[in-house]
Amino acid sequence: MLYDSITLPVIHLDQPATLSVTGRRFVLTLHDKENTTAAAYPLHVIYGIHPNKSLSTLTLDLYLSPASLKDTTVALDSDNTHDGGDGDITTTTTTTTTTTPSPLRDTPVYGQTSLVLTINNWTDDDDTTDTLIQQLISTVLPRPNNDAYHIHPFLNPTSGHQKAVHAWQTTVLPMLQSAGFQSISPVIHTVAEQVRQQAYELGQQVIRQRPKTKALILCLGGDGTIHDLINGLLDALDEATTRSAAVAPGDDDNNNNAFASVFQLGVIPAGSGNAFASSLHLHTEDIGQAVLRIIHGDCRPFHLLDVTVGQVAPPSSSPEDDAKDWTDRVVMETTPAEQKHRGRRIFVVASWGFHAQIVSKSRYLRYVMGNKRFSLVAMALLFFLHHYKGDVVLKQTRRYDRATQTFVEEEAGTTTLSSSDPAQAGGFTYFLITKQAALEPGFCITPFASPFDHEMDVMCMRQATADQLKTVAGLAFQGGKHVDHPAVDYYKTQDVYLRVHEATDLCLDGEILPVRAMDVIRIQSIQDKVKKDAFVVFV
Known part of the structure; x- marks a missing residue:
């Protein structure tokens, strides 16, 4: 709730x-x-409000950083006030400059700080002051009963620069406690090769405790950690919905409602790429900014993609049928009984060709070169440039039109791309499907992608030269200008079929999936109602 105005005399x-x-x-x-x-500050930099009537003090805990303040500095006086978009300003104006350790300074001390105010004559029967402070708390902190929430920290100690543990201890935990979160589980430290299982067990616990306990899941790690976390949580949800449907068959509406927004996710960027954090406009080096998002409680649902693998069944009539409607004859692989709840879901990227090969071949250099390995492998692949043969069918498609710089509906609603069609451009050099605009800070490869809608963005280059690839990569670092390059094709769609003509590796959120020649990979927006509405993220 936002009150029109709150004014409180203090010292x-x-x-x-x-x-x-x-x-x-x-x-x-x-x-x-x-x-x-x-001095003026946006309300969202406050993460704790602590009145103490016995000491006649009111303490405001603030987190100040260029990201939380949006780096906007303007003059404030009685005749001229300026709000730089949602009040996100930091302002200092004075005829004299204070040099005391206070937020009232030209150059704020960034990080966690406290503003201690004294209230004169604050007595037990001072209802006016009590009311003003309660108004302040309800205005700034939308969830006054944070103690009703239970936090589950999910932390990868080895991701990125191995900073997640330090960030939790020095920034995340103190800020959450100041905001009133008292029920916090022991930190789940991920273990290599067991992350998805750990997430599955966490999902079981969250689902079992609903609706009595409101759970918040905090992920301290990068996109790989979030990928395993999401898949493990959905494994648990698949199991729970199957069990629920068996108990109450046909009661789909109640089953759907029971699991709506079951997983509230807070992202604390601590990885190397942090594509999802970038889509949330989180500064990847500013942990406190991410914690403020969680404390202030604004959420949005985000959407995932399902990945399945299969092959095309032989045509029932003539071989010519194989060139037409082959997607109708795809038979997906059967899932072993022991893995029936272990689907493949992605939320960042699926790639084939040049990008997938960079990720695949750089795996072996990870612990030797760090992120520099990607550049080295990319240079080698440019020298031995390969064009990949395959067929792509995009359904419910819109194509980016460079002339109008808008997306236009395809007349048939379906787009077919094939390296076997002599009328088309040939093999695929670069092909990726994304839900995020940037795969790393600054690399805006699909600038119109969003985790918050049901579409995925498809960007591809066919028979591209090494010079074209380098030019397009440079333009991607200029805010996504490459989408207007003639060598780039760009689409929005909800359903993709990819049939590869040769055995290769695919990249799924950084994981490598080997596929055989003539395998079909189908990627589509999640259709299952329960899974589609299962996640919300703090924004």
Whole structure:
């Protein structure tokens, strides 16, 4: 709830002051005989509010950083106020500059800080002050009963620069505790080759405790950790929905509602790529900004892609049928009984060709070269450039039109691309499907992709030269300008069939999936109602 205005007389730095809240920002103004000093901050930098009537103090815990403040600095005086978009401003104006350790300074001290204010004559029967403080708390912290939530930290100690443990201990945990989260499970430290199983067991626990316990799952890691976490949680959900359907067959509506938004996910970027965090506009080096998102509680559902593998059954009539409607004859692989709840779901990228080969071949250099391995492998692949043969069918498709810079519906609703068609451009050099705009900070390879809609973005290059690949990569680092390059084809779709003509490796969110010649890979937006609505993420 946002009140029109809250004004509270206080003492700060032994000077009379006023704390006021208007819209989505708060202003602290110091008054003395000669000067007035004011500083304005967005409300969302506050992560804890602690009134202490016995000491007559009100403490505001703040997290200040360029990302949380959006680096907007303007002048604030009685005649000129400026709101830089949702009140996301940090402002200091004064006829004299304070040098005391306070947020009231031209150059704020970034990080966690506390603003301690004194309230004069705050007595037990001072209902006015009590009411103003409660209004402040309900305005700033939308979930006043954070102690009703249970937090499950899921932490990869080896991801990225191995900073997740330190981030949890020094930033994440203290901020959550200040915000009133008291029920926090022991940290789940992921173990190599067991991450999905650990996530599955966590999912079982979350589902078992619903609806009595409101669970928040915090993932401290990179995209690979989130990938395993999501898949493990969905393994548990698949099992639970199967069991629920057996108990109450035909009661689909109740089953769907029972698991809606069952997994509330907070992303704390601590990996090397952090594509999902970038889509959430999280600064990947600013842990506190991500924690503020969780504390302030705004959520959005995000959507995943299902991946299945199969082959085309022989045509029932003539061989010519194989060139037509082959997608109708795809028979997907059967899942072993012991793995029936272990589907493949992705939320970042599926790639084939140049990108997939970079990821595949660089695996062996990971612990020797770190992220530099990608550049080395890419240079080698450019020298021995290969074009991959296959067939692609995109259904429910829109194509990016370079002339109008908009997406236009394909007339037939389906787009067919084939290296075997002499009328087309030939083999596929670069082919990827994404749900995120950038695969790493700055590399905006599919600039219109979003985790929040049901479409996926497809970007491909066919018979591309090494120079074209290098040019397109450079333009991708310029905000995605490569989509207007004539060598690039760009689509939005909800259903993709890929038939590879030669055995190769695919990249699924960084994991490598070997496929055989003539295997068919189908990637589609998740259709199952329960799984489609299972996740929300703090934004």
